[in-house]
Amino acid sequence: MSGAPSGNGPDLTLRDFAAGQNVFGRYTLIRTLGRGGMGVVWLARDDELERNVALKFLPELIIHDRAVLGDLKHEARRSLELTHKNIVRIYDFVHDQTSGCISMEYVDGDTLSNLRADKPRKVFEPDELTEWTSQLCDALDYAHNHAHIVHRDLKPANLMVNQHGDLKVSDFGIARSLSDSVSKITTQRRSGTLVYMSPQQLDGKRSDHLDDIYSLGASVYELLTSKPPFYSGNVDHQIREQVPPSLTQRRKELGIDGTPIDAAWEEIVRACLAKDPTRRPQSVAEVARRLEVPSPKTRRRKQATPKLKHRAILAAVALVVGTAAVVAWYFGIQIPREQGSSKPTAQRDVQAQSQERYMPGVGGIKINTAPSGATVTLGGLGTKKTPATFNANTGKYSLFVELDGYEPIAREVEAKEGQLIDLGTITLQPGKSKIDLSSAPPGAKIFQGDTLLGVTPFRRDDFPSGRTTFLLVSEGYLPREFTARLDSKELFKATIPLAKPLPVYKGTIGGSVPITIKLGADLKSGTMAQSSTRGETVVKFAGVWTGATLRAVTHELLSKPESILWETESFTLRFSDDGKNVAYECNYGAEVFTASLGAP
Structure with a gap:
């Protein structure tokens, strides 16, 4: 918040760019993807290699420090070693006399942090995280044991999900080094994000893979409960000395309903968050094993053989933990599956387990679709993604199958006592x-x-x-x-x-801090004022539209009381369809501040 105490932040003013502009003689800018403390990110076209890339432009204070630029060039060469499919690729580091940027893989998707925030209850369920956790463990195992690189700032905001439903870990390599450089130049003590840091990182010790394992646990904790393990008060002390509530207890404290947290998830998260690094899982492979998801080595063996690209292991996990659905993918994100001529051993084992689960007097319905990933609703037994198996008592059920871009299918099916009725693979017709x-x-x-x-x-x-x-x-x-x-x-x-915005929106943050938002003519920039007993702070902001949400960052202080320290902050504005109301949300450190704004 603008009135929060803080040190004087770095001058992160960035040179203005425009869509269609060519930079560094190679890249044509398309549109901004976002802004953050480390600079602005543009979607651009690499005219030489004819592909889209993301360009993360550097803060100006970096460009004018030759020693830092030298470090970044060295890190750029090293980061080329990170060639894992679940890690965002770093392509190049380019600069001239006035600006510089990191060229990296463009991921068309969103972060787990944003996806979680858009959930109705602001949390994921364990079964929704199973595949992504497996992919994360695979990526970290590769980085730790093959590239010998530690992430050091693992958090939900650095975990992206692309349009195919695959997880991508960002901020490795040169991007991580950039954050370190800013920390050094601005004399900030830490590189990393406090609420996800291990006690050892907090004390400034050299980072190793066990710090990443702690951050993995803290990230999963937040994704399942909406908050990191420690998020208010003296966080430094809590990280060093206190044990966080269990996942189930934290959900109860925050009034969150949902699927009961399985013991395996409770135990592994608690182990990852151990104060003593020797008491944590000693590798991400151990994390995967204890969660009963594919181990990193198993995943890479499967990826090496085209016929083993099935993701049937998700079904196996669902059977082990007794979940009702494999993965409830967000915004229509689905996992692509390929049809192979032979079934992997793991898939045959899954089928055997599924039949062994049937109880006397209970039957089952099994269904797949081509293409797979369709949503299947079976009577009152719930909804799953294909391939799917339902336990069902004897009787008739209405079956509804739908997949975007294809004709829906509705029919009646009958379950029989003690039998698994296999409906086979239903071919969906484009609609x-x-x-x-x-x-x-x-x-x-x-x-x-x-x-x-x-x-x-x-x-x-x-x-x-x-x-x-x-x-x-x-x-x-x-x-x-x-x-x-x-x-x-x-x-x-x-x-x-379509609605025009109001000239001014007013409300209160937390019912006590008055806030005023004025949009500029471009509807992407404007001013924000916050009042306190010490006076009013007024700042300029600029943002980008993501759908109907304006994601903005403050960038210039216009006025403030002398006793208040100000620093850059990011926030989102979600407008009602008629434009008369705005939902304001600001993530400041580990705190989330919200306000409902309307006409004065």
């Missing part, structure tokens, strides 16, 4: 729908993801069926995002009203 979209006023650009479809009014007779999210953008109006379920049997027709 085409008719859509007629208008906006008020007309002339809005309509996007599906990053693809510009056209301008309203927009009509098509061959649009892929299924659940689709559209974004309408019109100058002077707030972006409007909406989701439609397109059915090939019906015309989808809608007129979407």
Whole structure:
């Protein structure tokens, strides 16, 4: 928060760039992806290699320090060793007299931190994290034992999920070294994020893989409970001296309902958070083994053989822990599966276990689809992703299968006592729908993801069926995002009203701190004022739109009381469809501050 005590932060002012601009004689800028304490990130086209990349531009204080630039060049060469599929690749470090950037793999997705925050209860369930945890262990095992690199700042904000549902660990190598450089230049004592740091990191000791294991535990703790192990008060002391509540207890404290936390998750997270590093799991392979997910070596053996790309191990984990679904993927993110001519041993074992689980008088329904990853709802027995197996009492059940872009299937199936009824593989047929979209006023650009479809009014007779999210953008109006379920049997027709923002939004943070937001004409920048008994602090902010959410960062102080220290902060603004209300959220350190804003 702007009134929070802090040291004087570095001057992170960045040179202005524009879409379409060519930089370093090689990259054409496309659009901003975000801003943070380490600089601004652009999506760009590498004109030499003809691929999209992410460019993380460096703070100006880095560019003018030759010693730091030399360190970064050295780290760039070293980071080329990180070539794991679950680690964001670093491609290059480039600079000139006025600016510099890190060229890295572009990941079209979002962080686990953001995905968790968008969940209704702000938490994941253990079964949702199973595959991602397995991939994370594999990536860390590779980094620790093959590249001999420690991450040192592992946290949910550095764990990304791409559009295929695969986890990518970011901020390794040169990007991590960049944070170290800023810490040194600005005389900050630590590199890393306090609430995920081990006691040894806190004391400034040289980092090793056991610090990453502590941070892994702290990250999983937050993803399952909405908060890191320690997040308020004297966090330094708590990290060194106190034992955090169990996952189940923390959920109860925060009033979070959900699936009971399995003992294996409780035990491994508690072990990872041990104060004494010798009492933690001594490798990420041990973490994977104790969670009964594929060990790193097992995963790499499977990846080496194309026919072993099935992810049937997810089903095995579901059977072991008794979960009702394998993974509830976010925003339609699904795991791709390939059909092989022979089934791996692990998959045969899963099938044997599934049949052994049936109790006398209980039957089962088994189903797969081509392509797999479809959502299957079986009567009142729940929803799963294919391939799926349901325990079912004798009787008839309604079966509903759907996958975006394909025709839904509805039929009745019958379960029989003591039998596993295998419905085989159902081939899904691509569906085409008719859509007629208008906006008020007309002339809005309509996007599906990053693809510009056209301008309203927009009509098509061959649009892929299924659940689709559209974004309408019109100058002077707030972006409007909406989701439609397109059915090939019906015309989808809608007129979407667009809203202009109010000149001023006001509210209170936590019911006590008055806040005022004024948007600029570009709807991406403006001013924010926060009041206290000592006076008012006013700052400028700039941001980027992610769908209908404005993610912003303060960058210039306009005025403040002399007794208040100010530092850069990031926040999000989520506007109501009519533009009359705004939900404000700011993550400051380990605290989350929120406010509901409206007309003065």
